[in-house]
Amino acid sequence: MPIGKELNKRTVYDYELELITESLGGWMYIDNRRVDVHQGDILFRQPGQTTQGVMRYNSIWTCFQFAQLESSFTPDYLHTEKRKITERINHPIINQIREKNICGHFDKYFNIFMELFNHHINPQQGSEIYIKSLLLQLTYRLSLQSREDTLMEQQNSNKMCEVGEYIRNNLDKDLSLRTLSEYAMFSPTYFHQQFTQLIGSTPNQYVKQQRLIKAKELLIHTPKTIEDISITCGFKSSAYFCFTFKKELGITPSEFKKGYTKIY
Template identity: 30%
Template structure:
């Protein structure tokens, strides 16, 4: 989980209790930390540049265009194109437990230069050019992206004569890693790719509301009023992954959040996420996070001790 330093918390000013904004500006990017200290609904926000938003603390409910709304939780990020309107709810924000989110707005000129570098030096196997995403990409931070965001948070707030150079280099790596993650589609962005009128909308909602329970494809196909074979084919066609992959993605997203609590045992976490065995949970988690659950939790504990 991304952490805000005591230096940052003591130095910023709270001028409003809803989406209080603390901003830092560099040559090619601006970093904004938003804090909300009371429950709120339908808060509107838009950036003129492409933005990477990363949850730090608490929970937001995001409403984007005409797609199904979704929970935005710590350990997750969201890439938005320029001038994308967001409508945000804060169902749990309070003074003692504020909702905090980091938004990194990056100049399109910087992104274009990185894309040019990638196309010249890192061509895709498909021979298609790398390009900026023209839609919303919602994903769980892998270890590399998490460390870059944490480092950028430090660099933006540091008083160093060369920090523009440091930030510029970190931004290039961040853009490359995010675009590569999007290309691999390790984490389902189905929240944002399935429109509200789809027959699968109710299935997606059911999975998210019952992710801690045993879920069977046969059960889900009945909710969609389809045969099992047609449901499986339609699901994979619309979302790009199988129903089981989607369920596991949702469970791992939940597990990432639960593992932020150092007092939770691994057994409690995998049972609360709907996994029936620790070995299967370990295998799925490590595939998506490149770390075993215990290693991930230890890393979170260590990073907090270093703050």
């Protein structure tokens, strides 16, 4: 299908796990939330949700129920066929599985999905038990990964807060990406990605923002000269400070200072 082709929006009636095997910039909507997909991502959808794929990507996926009283194969299963929505299961392992799971070991997960597929279209003695074991293995693995990802995000969030405090307390020092990533003990690429995701701005943008905040504070509340303020806030020169200040705020530091009065 061409890139950007929208599939029909549909209701999710059962639990669904979908492994993205290839993506050329495709995405999907889950309950109207856009979810970009890449090779190796595993999507977990629950009964009652809505979903709509936007090409182009390829995937292999499975639909199942956790509390089916009688085991039976349904080779003519149609995911678009209207029927009763399966009741959701309230269980800590299931509840903590994320909607989108960025998984390593693509081949390992691909093999599990292919085993599910092969035993479904060509059932043998014991295939039902084997399929159930694979589904339980998948949900358990994803639950563990979701828990680990949540813990790592919390640790990264705490680390980024430390970096933010370091920046605010050391505005006059070198605050390059390399310096900050070494302080955080991350690679520059990973640090940039995590900082931007958790703080909401790039490290460079945040440093500039904090330097300008400090500069405005000094302009208002101290008799420091433009030269002294530029040095205190870590700007390369007073000329660069004035250029950056006017570019970001629309007025020069001197004009900003004149807007306030202070008796020293």
